Amino acid sequence: MIGKLPSGKYRVRVKHRGKVVAPKSFVRLRDAQRWEDEQRRRIDLGVWVDPRRGERLVADVASEWLASRRGQVSSSTWTTDKHFVTHLTPTLGNLPIGQVTRARVESALGELISAGRARSSVQRLAAVLSGIFGYAVREQIIVSNPCAGVRVPPGAGKPPRSVSPLSRDELHDVVAAQRAFSLSGAAVTLFLGLTGLRWGELRSLRVADVQQAPVPAVRISVSPSDGHAEKVPRGRRRRLVPLVPEAWSIVEPLLDGRSPRDYVFTSPQGDQLNESNWKRSVRWESTAMGAECTIFGTRSPIWCCRAAST
Template sequence: MTVSRIVNADGSISYRARVKSGRSVVASKTFRRKGDADTWHDSQKRALSLGEFVDPRAGMESVGSALERWAQARAGTVASKTLDTEKHALKHVPTALRNRPLSAVRATDLEALYTQMMRTLNRSTVIRFRQVISPFFSWAVAQKLIAKNPAIESKVPRGTGQDTKREIFPYTVEELRAVHADLLSHTSRENADIALVLGLTGIRWGELAALRVRDVQELPYPALRISRSKPDGQPVRTVTKGGKPRTVPLMGDVATIVLNAIKGKAPDALVFASATGSARSGNNWKRDAHWKANARGRRVHDLRHTAASLWLINRVDIKTVQTWLGHSSAKLTMDLYGHYMGNDADTAAVARMNAVLAQPGDAGGTLEKLSTGAER
């Protein structure tokens, strides 16, 4: 029998449901009512036949213990930078939650944690935390520790949180060339040219550090094939942050800089190697180029923002800019840089007002004509 009647020592009756796979009992649970025992038994048998069965004892493992096993399983399968990001994010899992059994965690528990985190963190940080914790619970499902992923059903509450988002601070073309000139007076031409390459191609530092001669194409037009990255202190990654290779055109004098840099080099040689031929360190480059003294308050990453804003200001369409930057969607590009896109009506209105305000003579009379409609 799969559901048996039991007479307890005090004379009360209970019912024990046992789930079998072949001749082996894989789960057992006792109920006070036979109907409850039958319902539980049937649901477990159905899960067993569908391959969805989870041993109730497996879910008793603590969240903290399972997190450690998950982290060990991830090592060697994902980039070291990703592991560092996950490790940092998981510091937000409180001790009380770490000590709870996996099977006891519900979506509401995670939502309570999100709310608590947003008292001190930006909402985007909390969303990234959810994006880290969800694969962990998916792993637990795959390991038959729990039946479903509670993070999938959880939602990050609305709000902005407390920390300040870093402002985008791009250069104008004139400012970028002025910074390039200042760097030339303090460092080598190659060091100075790197700033111009970053500012006019929009590639990330790690992508520039990993750039090989074979990644430079000359036909049908000069361009870079971005498929690798070398973050500081980490091995070369054979995938970029965006997850897909992309082609970035080389325009103007940047094409000349890059094509000159690869002359006489082997296909696997680095385009912008260090003095020893190895990949450049971003921190070392900033030191050698005297970046802080000459950057006019910008970060190196603002060079990427510079390229994006220059493209959009000069009416390169948003989908093309998304592709050149390696963003996952045009929406991401629009959210970051949409305010640099002007339309024809804006341009015409600004040109008209500039023309009016630039007229010599009585500015008051000009404004009066505009307000009365005497001049159209």
């Protein structure tokens, strides 16, 4: 039903089962008729959603979505999602969720690319947005997901960083410098460099994961980040990493008197290793070839690399 108001606007009142479910005003009669037809079409198809529910802010729905994911995803994934949700407000967070269109999403992502944000970060944000709007569809807050089919523009991006692994001699030079500050910390550096283990894999290594026969090796089955629960390694594949004699000579003495569930590498206090504390103990910034040598942690199995000259 469409009626004309004293102001000259057209008032639409869509009824369903004798109840007004969707009132809205328009300046033009044509727009009012089109909107009324669309609401009735959705009611007939059984996909109608009260437009008033779409007046909720994106930021509020995002907070609900985030709360619904707690315990459903890993703690590290949830923390990453939370980080991106907190950055929604400047772009889309203060908008009514029902007013967000695909064009507006693409525009917001394009602005981030133009501002110099890494494309990988913008892609992650796009995935978070899609999850939020998908949740809104399931909860019948909006009819469709405006992120469906959205593509992140390529942008200029940053040139790929060229790296090369440290040679054995360079690795031993680093370890020799670190031994002046911490023998146990330097041993961790050497073991990482000889095996290529990720930081999370080394810190979660237990006595039961070490074998001597038929060949010395360690079994990698979990790879937690600092402060997060243990999880399967990247790619969800467990693997056996053989140990060269030098690596075995590091780990063998650490097994004596330990129970199978004990961690192999621990802090001086016997706690599980923490990356920041370990780096401090070996004076990482001053001993590891300065800024040219870095630890890639869980991002690369090639642990100790230096930037190649350009």
